[in-house]
Amino acid sequence: MLEATNLTKRYGNHTALNQLNLTVEPGEIFALLGQNGAGKTTTINLFLGFIEPSEGMAQINGVSVSENPEEIKQYLAYIPETVMLYSNLTGLENLEYFSSLAGFEYSKTELAELLSTAGLQTQAFDLRLGGYSKGMRQKVGIAIAIAKKAKVLLLDEPTSGLDPKASNEFSTILKSLAARGTAILMATHDIFRAKEVATRIGIMREGCLQSVVRASDISANELEELYLRTV
Amino acid sequence: MKSRQKILFLECKNFLIGKAVIFSAICLLCFGVYGFYHGKTIIDRQQKTILSISDIQKKHLDQIASHGRGKPVGTTAYYPFFYTFNPASPWAKFSIGQRDINPFTLKVKMLAIEGQLYDAELTNPLTLLVGNLDASFVFIFLFPLLIIALTYNMISGEQENGVWKILRTSTTNIKAAIFYKLLVRFAFVLTMTLLLFFSGILILDLPLTQPTFQLGLVLMVYVIFWFSLSIVIVSLGKSTSFNATTMVSIWIFLCILFPGVANIIVNRNIPIPEAAETTIKQREGYHEKWDLPKKPTMEKFYAVYPQYRKYPIPEDQFSPGWYYAMQLAGDLESANSSEVLFSKLNQRQEFSERLAYFNPILTAQQLVNKVANTDLSNHIRYLESVKWHHKQIREYFYPFIFEVTPTEAMDWSGYPKYRPVTYSQEVLSSGILVIIIWIALGMALSIILFYKNFIQIKDPQNA
Numbered sequence: 001m002l003e004a005t006n007l008t009k010r011y012g013n014h015t016a017l018n019q020l021n022l023t024v025e026p027g028e029i030f031a032l033l034g035q036n037g038a039g040k041t042t043t044i045n046l047f048l049g050f051i052e053p054s055e056g057m058a059q060i061n062g063v064s065v066s067e068n069p070e071e072i073k074q075y076l077a078y079i080p081e082t083v084m085l086y087s088n089l090t091g092l093e094n095l096e097y098f099s100s101l102a103g104f105e106y107s108k109t110e111l112a113e114l115l116s117t118a119g120l121q122t123q124a125f126d127l128r129l130g131g132y133s134k135g136m137r138q139k140v141g142i143a144i145a146i147a148k149k150a151k152v153l154l155l156d157e158p159t160s161g162l163d164p165k166a167s168n169e170f171s172t173i174l175k176s177l178a179a180r181g182t183a184i185l186m187a188t189h190d191i192f193r194a195k196e197v198a199t200r201i202g203i204m205r206e207g208c209l210q211s212v213v214r215a216s217d218i219s220a221n222e223l224e225e226l227y228l229r230t231v
Numbered sequence: 232m233k234s235r236q237k238i239l240f241l242e243c244k245n246f247l248i249g250k251a252v253i254f255s256a257i258c259l260l261c262f263g264v265y266g267f268y269h270g271k272t273i274i275d276r277q278q279k280t281i282l283s284i285s286d287i288q289k290k291h292l293d294q295i296a297s298h299g300r301g302k303p304v305g306t307t308a309y310y311p312f313f314y315t316f317n318p319a320s321p322w323a324k325f326s327i328g329q330r331d332i333n334p335f336t337l338k339v340k341m342l343a344i345e346g347q348l349y350d351a352e353l354t355n356p357l358t359l360l361v362g363n364l365d366a367s368f369v370f371i372f373l374f375p376l377l378i379i380a381l382t383y384n385m386i387s388g389e390q391e392n393g394v395w396k397i398l399r400t401s402t403t404n405i406k407a408a409i410f411y412k413l414l415v416r417f418a419f420v421l422t423m424t425l426l427l428f429f430s431g432i433l434i435l436d437l438p439l440t441q442p443t444f445q446l447g448l449v450l451m452v453y454v455i456f457w458f459s460l461s462i463v464i465v466s467l468g469k470s471t472s473f474n475a476t477t478m479v480s481i482w483i484f485l486c487i488l489f490p491g492v493a494n495i496i497v498n499r500n501i502p503i504p505e506a507a508e509t510t511i512k513q514r515e516g517y518h519e520k521w522d523l524p525k526k527p528t529m530e531k532f533y534a535v536y537p538q539y540r541k542y543p544i545p546e547d548q549f550s551p552g553w554y555y556a557m558q559l560a561g562d563l564e565s566a567n568s569s570e571v572l573f574s575k576l577n578q579r580q581e582f583s584e585r586l587a588y589f590n591p592i593l594t595a596q597q598l599v600n601k602v603a604n605t606d607l608s609n610h611i612r613y614l615e616s617v618k619w620h621h622k623q624i625r626e627y628f629y630p631f632i633f634e635v636t637p638t639e640a641m642d643w644s645g646y647p648k649y650r651p652v653t654y655s656q657e658v659l660s661s662g663i664l665v666i667i668i669w670i671a672l673g674m675a676l677s678i679i680l681f682y683k684n685f686i687q688i689k690d691p692q693n694a
Contacts, residue, residue, distance in 0.1 A: 048400055070403045078400040084393030088248040089241060097241040100234040101402045144401065154400075 001026045001183035002047065002152050006056035009042050009207075016042040018207040019056070026151065029174060029184040031194035031215075034204035035231050040187035042207070044156045047185065048078055060152050074102075077145030081157040083137040087130035091115060091140045094129055099147035106147065118143035119169050135166030142173050145182075153177060155186040159193050171197040191227055195220045203230045238408075242415045255380045256423060263369045263427040267434040270324040270365035277335050281316045284336065288314045292643050299638035304631040305551020307638040312338035313624050315649045317613040320604040322442055324435040326367035328605025337617050341628060343561035344621040345513035345569055348614055366431050367599045370424075370450050371592060372486055375457040377423065379478040381416050382461040386685070387471040405686055417458055424454045445659055446602045452666045453595040459673030466677040468684030485592045493586045493593065501579050505572040509565045517561030525553050531563055532556035536626075542633040552633050555625070573611060580607045584662070591666045598662045604654055612652045623647040 002024040009017040017039040024030040032040045045051045046058045049069035058065040060072045085094040095111050106114070115125055120139040129137065138158060145153055153174075159167045167190075174197050178184055188194050194201050195215055202212045203226065210230045218226070246252060292311055299307030316336045323330060339347045386409070389395040402408055428447055437443045464477050520528045525546050533540045544553050562569075587593035600606035627646045630636075 048396075050396070050399075070405075073400055073403045076400060078397060080393060080396060082393060083397065085397065086241075086245045086394065088245045093241055093244070096237060097245075098397070098401045100237045100241075101398070101408055103234065103402075105234055105237075141397065144397070148401065 001061060002030075002185055003059045004043070004046070004056065005059070007043070007046055007053055007058055008055035009039075009046060009051060010054040015207050017046065020209055022202065022209065024152075024183045024185050026181045026183050027178050028199045029178050029186060029197055031198035031201045032185065032187045032204055032209075033189070033191060033194055033201060033227055034187075037206075038204040038231070039207040040204055041156055043204075044078075044154050044185065044187050047152075047154055048076070049073075075150065076152040076154060077141075077148050077150035079138065079141040079145065079153065079155045079158050081160050082134060083141035085129050085137065085140060088128060090126045090128055091120060091132065091136070091143075092125045094140055095143050095147060098144045102148045104147055104149070111147070114143045114147050115140070117146055117173075119173055133166075135162050135170070138162065138166070138170055139173070142170075142177070146177070151182060153182050153184045155184065155188075157188055158186060159188065159190050167193060191224050192220055195223050203227055205231050238411050239415065242411045243418075246415050246419070251380060252419070255377050256419075259369070259373060259377050259423065260427065262364070262373055263366065263430065264434075266364055266366040266369040267324075267431055269363065270327055271435055273327055273331065273363070273365070274319045274324045277319055277330065280336060281318055284314045284316055289644075296638055296641075296643045302638050303551065303635045304628065304638055304641050305554070305635065308341050308551070308555075308628050308632060310340075312340055313620065313646070313649070314338045315613075315617045315620055316651060317609070318651050320442075320654050321436070321438055322446060322603035323605050325365065325431060325437065325446065326599045326603040326605055327363045327365045328367075328600035328603055329607060329610055330605045331363055333610045333613075335613075339617060339621050339624070341555060341558070341621075341625055343513050343517050343558045343565075344618055345509050345562055345565050347621075348617060349510070366427075366435070367596065367603070369427070370453070371596050371599065374424070374454055375482055375486075375592075378420055378454070378457045378461050379475070379482065381420065382458070382465055383474040383478055384471040385412055385416065385465050387465070387469065387474055391471055406681075409681060409685060413462065420454055420458055421451070424450060442602045442656065446599065449595055449598045449602065449659065449663060449666075452663055452670070453591065456591045456595075456666050456670050456673070459670045459677065462677040463673050463680065466680035466684060468680070485590055489590045490593060493583065493590070496586065497579050497582050501575055501582060503572060503575045503579075505568045505575065509568040509572050512568055513561040513565035515561075516564030517557050520557040520560055528556050528560050529553060531560050535559070535563070536629065539629060539633050551635075555629070555632060559625070573615070576607065576611055580611075587662075588665045591669050594662045594665050598659050601657050601659060601662075608657075609652070609655065612655065616650065616652045620647070620649045 002022075004020045004022040007017060007020040007022075008015065016037075020039070020043060022030070022043075032043060034040050042051070046053055047060065047065060049065045049072060052066055061075045063072050063075075065072050086097065089097065092108070092111055092115065095115060096106070099106055099111070099114075112122070112125055116122065118139040120136060120143065124132065124136055129140070132140070155174075159170055162170060171193060174184060174186075178199070186194070186198070195218070198215045200212055200214055201218075201223065202209050204210065211226065213223070213226065215223075295307060295311045299310070314336060315338070317330075317334075319330065319335070334350065337347070337350060384391075386395065389398065398408055399405060428450060431437065432439070432443060437446075460481065461478060464474050464481075467474075467477075469477075525544055529544050529552075539552065542552060544550050544556075583593070584597060587597055597606065601608070624646060631641050
């Protein structure tokens with residue numbers, strides 16, 4: 001579903017991402033851990049088609065990102081660290097706008113259901129987004145991804161700044177999305193959240209994927225030790 | 232509602248709820264209403280003055296004729312003024328143009344005309360400092376600022392606050408998303424233009440005739456030009472601050488610097504020493520005659536009016552016939568300079584119009600003033616009509632002067648009445664075409680730049 005083959009990105013003499021080989025299957029959550037500058041966001045941006053690879057190839061659903069940057073947009077959804085949407089519109093209207101833009105037509109009831117699925121409280125549906133907390137915005141972002149029926153979900157530090165309850169809710173939603181067959185690639189600093197939610201965890205350092213472990217094969221403490229050893 | 236309609240509706244809602252949009256729209260409407268009020272006040276005041284002229288003229292001539300009883304016409308004819316006026320077109324309220332700096336009434340005596348054509352009233356310097364905030368000013372100078380305010384952060388704002396990345400990944404057709412954003416803003420700008428323009432038609436009572444439609448067309452094309460220019464800047468894919476700075480700089484350049492430089496270029500390329508020369512020649516041509524024998528002066532007069540040769544002009548004493556012949560001599564000696572002066576004024580106007588091809592703001596201003604008949608050409612036509620009227624007045628009085636008719640025996644109301652210049656409807660197609668060419672260039676460039684910076688290229692900001 002999501003595949004990187006010798007994916008490399010250089011900025012001048014600096015190599016931001018070096019020969020990344022990675023596959024994320026449908027239903028899998030792959031968490032990328034690493035310090036700032038390790039290459040996590042670069043990887044996400046390469047899959048999003050925001051930047052051109054210097055070498056190698058990123059593929060989504062078997063389609064090359066750099067060769068078909070528009071086509072791959074139909075398969076993916078993206079949730080950044082802070083989901084910024086139109087603050088003058090309500091949560092429901094934002095969802096309606098972005099899902100319509102993606103080519104999906106939903107009734108008000110269906111849109112409300114999507115927001116509920118994403119965990120947003122009903123009374124917030126018709127409030128302007130300007131008054132939403134970060135967690136509520138993330139949920140609208142998730143709802144957009146669900147509405148779009150995205151096969152791939154790319155997340156860049158999605159739980160950063162969320163309180164533990166919101167973070168936990170977010171993890172639950174991600175797991176349910178994965179259960180529906182969505183392939184999820186998540187860049188994060190949160191070791192414990194990664195351990196809790198991910199299927200596999202990759203640790204990056206200086207643009208290289210140093211190690212990959214299955215979350216079920218390692219305890220949180222062991223993961224932390226591995227992380228500290230690696231970075 | 233279908234997807235497209237939903238997107239458009241939500242795009243509209245998102246755009247219109249923005250405080251900056253409402254604030255700038257209200258500001259512009261307020262300025263527009265004040266512009267209508269200002270133009271109406273100025274032109275109504277001028278029209279009131281013009282309407283009072285016939286009564287003033289009649290009273291004035293009655294007083295002169297009464298005062299001159301028992302004296303020959305030649306003596307009395309020195310005193311009366313003959314009033315002329317440049318009536319305002321119905322569209323002058325929309326664009327005052329040069330009507331505030333050029334005289335709209337001139338009173339001329341039978342004396343040499345060249346010294347009387349350039350009389351102007353003192354203007355309150357504070358009024359000059361403020362300038363004319365008429366409707367054309369609002370459209371030509373303030374409307375672009377609204378367009379800048381509505382477009383400068385159209386995409387960059389979303390890039391900077393993070394919405395763009397989600398938008399970019401939400402659709403396979405980013406062209407459509409950009410198009411909807413443009414469409415909403417364009418529709419808003421056009422609505423504002425039409426709203427203000429139709430308000431102008433109602434408030435200023437503009438007739439629904441061709442010039443009004445021409446005016447509307449010019450303004451629409453002009454507004455579209457600014458929109459396309461703003462879109463070119465947006466399509467560069469730079470930051471909000473870059474866009475705002477660039478757009479305002481372009482506005483300053485086109486509205487302030489370019490006209491200033493153009494004025495210098497026009498003045499340097501077509502200097503008019505004849506302006507002072509005409510006055511000097513006319514004054515010298517007349518005054519030196521006091522010290523010269525009368526015969527050469529009279530010969531100049533007879534060359535134009537041979538029918539008065541039969542009347543005796545005593546060489547050793549003052550005679551009205553000789554006095555008015557001296558006045559004419561002054562005009563004759565400055566005639567060439569005067570002709571060159573008018574020709575150069577026309578050349579300046581033409582040169583300005585050619586220079587304006589490089590600046591749609593100047594083009595639009597000139598077109599609006601043309602429609603309103605408040606430009607330099609209109610003033611030149613007015614001055615020519617005054618000269619013609621002066622000639623008719625002289626020729627009406629000459630027989631009475633040379634025949635030494637008593638003042639009371641002359642028909643003082645029979646003098647040729649002043650015929651004001653009529654409304655001139657000039658062809659505007661070349662000016663409009665110039666702006667359309669600029670629009671087409673802007674559109675083409677922005678399409679290329681949008682494709683390059685927002686659709687094709689991939690970089691973290693624009694992708």
